Amino acid sequence: MDDLVVLLDDDGNEIGTAPKNSVHGADTSLHLAFSCYVFNERGEVLITRRALTKKTxxxxxxxxFCGHPAPAETLTxxxxxxxxxxxxxxxxSIDLALPLFRYRxxxxxxxxxxxVCPVYLARAVGDPLPNPDEVMEYTWTDPEALRQSVLTSPFAFSPWMVLQMRQLETFRA
Incomplete structure (x- = not known):
């Protein structure tokens, strides 16, 4: 069974649900999602490379990582x-960093x-064991070095990450 996503109107109000695979196309409806940046005990941030099998x-x-809350599921x-x-x-721990982030x-x-994609900063317990259907590789890196890389070479990163880096004033958990 396909996951459901929460559909939103232009003001960010819930207006229904739809199967995830039906809303990601050439004319994608506005829907609720989230992004998260995970930090380790050394203060490094985890970045991931999306699996080659990902649709987008x-x-x-x-x-x-990113995702979509299920209907009636809290974002956290x-x-x-x-x-x-x-x-x-x-x-x-999970902290809300950009509650009103939105992009197309x-x-x-x-x-x-x-x-509409609120952005969270979180702390990891341990090291990742990535799902190969989601993540093909990962690395822990210095947050400020990452910010500089994203801002100077935006073509190398996802468009939502580039926009988020421009808006995140504090980038550490």
Whole structure:
């Protein structure tokens, strides 16, 4: 069974649900998502390279992980769920960094992302054990070095990560 995503109107109000695979296309409906940046005990941030089998932006470097909350699921519960599913990680803390982040982007295949996508900063418990269907590789890196790389070479990263880096004033957990 396909996961459901929460559809939103232009003001960010819930207006229904739809199967995830039906909303990611050339005319993607506005829907609710989230992004998360995970930090370790050394203060490094985890970035991931999306699996080549991903429908959008395959093989692109991006934030630690993203996802969509299920209907009636809180965003923090969804963040915990996706951290475990994508990265095999438990999170010890989650903080909301960009509550109103919203973007629309089109990948090279013509698939559009159109999301209200709050951004979270979290702390990891242990090291990741990535799901190969989601993540092809990962690295821990210095947050400021990452910010500089994203801002000077935006073509190497997901479009939502580039926009988020421009808006995140504090980039550490």
């Amino acid at each position: 932006w395959p093989g692109v470097w991006t934030n630690s 519960d969804a963040v915990h769920r996706r951290a475990e599913f994508e990265l095999g990680l438990d999170l010890s 982007a089109t990948d090279s295949s013509g698939i559009v992302e159109n999301e």
